[in-house]
Amino acid sequence: MTEPSYLRDTVLPQLPPPLVDRGIIKWIRENLFSGVLNTFLTLAGLAAVWWLLAASLPWFLHGVWDANSLGECRSIIAAEFGEGAQGACWAMLRERWHQFIFGFYPPEAYWRVGLAFVLLFVALAPVLFTEVPRLLLWGTVIYPALGYWLLWGGSIWGPVVAMAGFGLLALVFKLLRPLLGVPVAGGLGFVAAVLWWLFAQGPVAGLLAGVMPVGLVPVESDRFGGFLLSIVIGVTSIAASLPLGILLALGRRSDMFLVKTLSVAFIEFIRGVPLITMLFTASLLLQYFLPPGTSFDLILRVDILVTIFAAAYLAEVVRGGMAALPRGQYEAADALGLDYWSAERLIILPQALKISIPSIVSTFISLFKDTTLVSFVGLLDPLKGISTIVRADMAWKGVYWEPYLFVGAVFFVLCFSMSRYSMYLERKLKTDHK
Amino acid sequence: MAMASDAPKGGFRPSMLIYDTRYRAITIQVIVLILVLLCVSWLVHNTMVNLAAKDKDINFGFLWNRAGYDIDQQLIPYTNDSSHGRAAVVGLLNTLVVAGLACVLATVIGVFVGILRLSKNWLVGRLMTVYIEVFRNVPVLLWIFVAATILSETMPEPKDFKVTDAMIAAGQAPKAAMLFDGAVALTNRGTNIPAPLLSRPLGSLDLGLITLNFSFLAMLAVIIGSVLVHRLLLRRARAVQEATGVRPATWWKSLIVLVVPFVALLFALGFHLDYPVFKGFNFKGGINLAHSFTALLLALSLYSATYIAENVRAGVMAVSHGQTEAAFALGLRPSRTTRLIILPQALRVIVPPLISQYLSITKNTSLGIAVSYLDLRGTLGGITLNQTGRELECMLLMMLIYLIISLIISAVMNVYNSSVKLKER
Numbered sequence: 001m002t003e004p005s006y007l008r009d010t011v012l013p014q015l016p017p018p019l020v021d022r023g024i025i026k027w028i029r030e031n032l033f034s035g036v037l038n039t040f041l042t043l044a045g046l047a048a049v050w051w052l053l054a055a056s057l058p059w060f061l062h063g064v065w066d067a068n069s070l071g072e073c074r075s076i077i078a079a080e081f082g083e084g085a086q087g088a089c090w091a092m093l094r095e096r097w098h099q100f101i102f103g104f105y106p107p108e109a110y111w112r113v114g115l116a117f118v119l120l121f122v123a124l125a126p127v128l129f130t131e132v133p134r135l136l137l138w139g140t141v142i143y144p145a146l147g148y149w150l151l152w153g154g155s156i157w158g159p160v161v162a163m164a165g166f167g168l169l170a171l172v173f174k175l176l177r178p179l180l181g182v183p184v185a186g187g188l189g190f191v192a193a194v195l196w197w198l199f200a201q202g203p204v205a206g207l208l209a210g211v212m213p214v215g216l217v218p219v220e221s222d223r224f225g226g227f228l229l230s231i232v233i234g235v236t237s238i239a240a241s242l243p244l245g246i247l248l249a250l251g252r253r254s255d256m257f258l259v260k261t262l263s264v265a266f267i268e269f270i271r272g273v274p275l276i277t278m279l280f281t282a283s284l285l286l287q288y289f290l291p292p293g294t295s296f297d298l299i300l301r302v303d304i305l306v307t308i309f310a311a312a313y314l315a316e317v318v319r320g321g322m323a324a325l326p327r328g329q330y331e332a333a334d335a336l337g338l339d340y341w342s343a344e345r346l347i348i349l350p351q352a353l354k355i356s357i358p359s360i361v362s363t364f365i366s367l368f369k370d371t372t373l374v375s376f377v378g379l380l381d382p383l384k385g386i387s388t389i390v391r392a393d394m395a396w397k398g399v400y401w402e403p404y405l406f407v408g409a410v411f412f413v414l415c416f417s418m419s420r421y422s423m424y425l426e427r428k429l430k431t432d433h434k
Numbered sequence: 435m436a437m438a439s440d441a442p443k444g445g446f447r448p449s450m451l452i453y454d455t456r457y458r459a460i461t462i463q464v465i466v467l468i469l470v471l472l473c474v475s476w477l478v479h480n481t482m483v484n485l486a487a488k489d490k491d492i493n494f495g496f497l498w499n500r501a502g503y504d505i506d507q508q509l510i511p512y513t514n515d516s517s518h519g520r521a522a523v524v525g526l527l528n529t530l531v532v533a534g535l536a537c538v539l540a541t542v543i544g545v546f547v548g549i550l551r552l553s554k555n556w557l558v559g560r561l562m563t564v565y566i567e568v569f570r571n572v573p574v575l576l577w578i579f580v581a582a583t584i585l586s587e588t589m590p591e592p593k594d595f596k597v598t599d600a601m602i603a604a605g606q607a608p609k610a611a612m613l614f615d616g617a618v619a620l621t622n623r624g625t626n627i628p629a630p631l632l633s634r635p636l637g638s639l640d641l642g643l644i645t646l647n648f649s650f651l652a653m654l655a656v657i658i659g660s661v662l663v664h665r666l667l668l669r670r671a672r673a674v675q676e677a678t679g680v681r682p683a684t685w686w687k688s689l690i691v692l693v694v695p696f697v698a699l700l701f702a703l704g705f706h707l708d709y710p711v712f713k714g715f716n717f718k719g720g721i722n723l724a725h726s727f728t729a730l731l732l733a734l735s736l737y738s739a740t741y742i743a744e745n746v747r748a749g750v751m752a753v754s755h756g757q758t759e760a761a762f763a764l765g766l767r768p769s770r771t772t773r774l775i776i777l778p779q780a781l782r783v784i785v786p787p788l789i790s791q792y793l794s795i796t797k798n799t800s801l802g803i804a805v806s807y808l809d810l811r812g813t814l815g816g817i818t819l820n821q822t823g824r825e826l827e828c829m830l831l832m833m834l835i836y837l838i839i840s841l842i843i844s845a846v847m848n849v850y851n852s853s854v855k856l857k858e859r
Contacts, residue, residue: 273797292483401583
């Protein structure tokens with residue numbers, strides 16, 4: 001046997017993969033040009049991006065920030081970029097941004113809106129993030145009165161005495177619950193609070209205001225507008241509709257025939273009609289249903305109906321979450337000897353609400369987007385109300401894209417962050433180990 | 435000694451109404467009933483007092499009075515001499531037509547976008563994500579305004595379509611050209627499309643509120659008849675397959691049954707298209723679709739399509755890969771795997787939210803108010819309400835009609851849900 005002429009006695013070093021199979025080239029080949037269809041899609045996508053940029057980029061780049069009217073904007077653009085060049089007239093925003101944010105709120109009181117907005121986050125923090133100290137929850141409790149007082153102004157004693165009504169409700173409930181059970185104690189507390197608001201509210205607030213006058217300059221409701229209005233309506237209806245929606249969902253799953261029928265009828269009626277008919281009800285019909293001579297604020301009326309509307313949708317979402325719970329959970333609660341309210345509070349609702357977080361948040365997002373519809377009953381929402389007012393000025397007649405872009409961008413930021421928060425919450429509350 | 439105690443015997447004590455679970459439910463319901471009745475009677479009383487104070491009554495007679503206003507888009511004949519009731523029906527039909535078309539368009543776009551978002555192509559996936567997030571997170575009202583502004587501000591004026599002899603002599607083309615070989619003209623005053631016309635119509639019957647168009651009814655009858663015969667055909671083919679194992683070819687029979695009768699009817703009625711032609715200062719002939727309609731349709735479709743796309747994506751992702759592998763293991767061809775294994779399971783996830791999306795599209799058509807589209811809200815809840823001053827009657831009637839439409843759609847959804855429900859023990 002002859003010796004082989006050559007025998008490799010060392011392992012060759014590894015070569016890098018071929019150029020087309022590594023790094024960015026590999027990524028491009030795999031993700032953009034892996035087949036005929038994929039190549040076509042990539043080219044179509046590139047064409048779409050090119051077309052969009054070609055149509056809009058010059059318009060953005062030619063934007064003018066410093067002008068006093070649309071005509072001036074156009075002449076500046078024509079002078080700088082040649083005749084026929086299109087450009088954005090951001091000068092409109094520079095001059096009118098405060099109307100988009102505050103409506104006709106008195107400028108010397110803008111700090112009150114800012115403070116209320118900042119405090120809103122302080123009040124929300126303990127609700128949204130569990131890491132925040134629990135003591136701050138008391139801030140959340142008093143925030144509605146504080147926010148109302150900051151925004152609308154007037155004597156501080158009105159909101160304080162109104163909050164005292166809630167305190168009375170809580171006190172009566174707490175004292176009577178061991179004796180009478182949740183529904184009866186809650187009902188009596190509610191009656192006590194209503195009596196307080198009806199008969200004690202005015203005199204007590206007046207007395208306190210006489211003794212110690214503390215107050216801010218009152219601001220009329222018709223001066224509210226822009227994002228201030230959207231956020232006020234959105235936040236109050238979101239906060240108020242969740243408890244109402246949970247109650248409706250419990251009612252719909254109740255064993256009591258009458259409670260169930262009423263809840264179903266209410267939910268299905270509200271869900272069956274468009275929001276805009278509810279808003280028209282607020283502006284046109286509520287005057288028929290209330291005692292003659294009652295007239296209260298349009299913002300409040302709209303707020304009540306938007307809350308009712310959102311509560312019906314939330315009720316269905318929460319009911320879905322409850323239906324998704326395995327029967328064993330209900331049976332376990334029964335086996336532990338928990339009564340109805342304890343079982344709901346400790347076992348059912350925490351799990352049901354957790355399951356329905358994504359849908360609850362998307363209901364909130366659509367509620368917030370729907371606050372733009374209040375323009376059709378004469379309130380100054382940022383999208384239609386304020387834009388129309390800006391265009392009514394001869395200087396800004398014909399300015400369309402800039403207000404739409406600005407309002408759209410703000411809505412996008414707010415709604416997008418809400419949906420991201422819901423994803424965070426979903427991840428945080430996830431207890432299974434998948 | 436432990437002893438199981440029975441329910442306490444002895445007489446009924448009033449405190450048992452609260453503490454005894456057997457009676458508490460009844461107590462609560464009675465209290466609720468009393469409260470609801472009190473509330474309702476309070477509302478009715480207030481309404482009566484308020485109506486009396488304004489010297490009004492509840493009377494729907496105004497529906498038969500002359501309306502006195504014009505509606506651009508009318509699916510049944512309507513003039514300003516027609517009644518308010520007929521205006522409401524015209525509005526309802528406008529609501530339904532824009533809702534129906536928006537549902538179709540949104541489904542088509544939504545399915546495409548949902549599938550493209552799942553594609554392995556990085557660029558297309560990202561583009562679809564951007565489209566979905568941008569459209570979902572901005573109010574639909576804004577999209578309606580944007581669509582209306584694009585249509586009315588960037589489209590050419592009708593006079594740009596004008597072709598003069600001088601221009602022909604000079605070899606010039608007009609500034610704007612019609613699309614689809616002279617069939618469609620997009621102008622800033624509306625979209626002109628060909629009108630379907632019948633030269634030998636069957637006539638119609640005016641019933642006051644609505645008009646029965648016999649040609650339309652005949653078409654509907656022929657389509658329904660064809661579909662029924664087609665189902666019979668398929669059932670027979672299945673019976674033959676069950677008996678012999680060989681499925682007879684049905685596709686050409688299906689084609690004949692579904693297409694021939696309808697085409698024959700159209701031919702008999704003298705169906706032809708009337709193309710829009712530029713004459714004088716504007717287009718004559720054809721149908722002029724107002725921008726209010728087009729803008730509402732486009733905005734609603736593009737907005738709702740994002741929700742449908744997410745439904746489709748969730749539905750496709752809900753079917754585990756094991757199902758496909760199991761189907762292949764059974765020897766099913768890929769096309770049959772999709773049709774028999776994947777689609778039925780994905781549709782169970784996709785269809786219920788899809789139908790609720792249709793419901794919300796239908797309700798969102800009421801946003802036509804933003805572009806003055808005369809739908810049900812625009813006629814009955816808008817001009818009629820303002821002219822007659824009968825807020826209560828108009829609003830109640832309008833809510834009732836919307837409620838009926840919603841309940842019909844929900845009923846369809848319930849039927850579907852119970853038909854595809856997982857059959858458990």
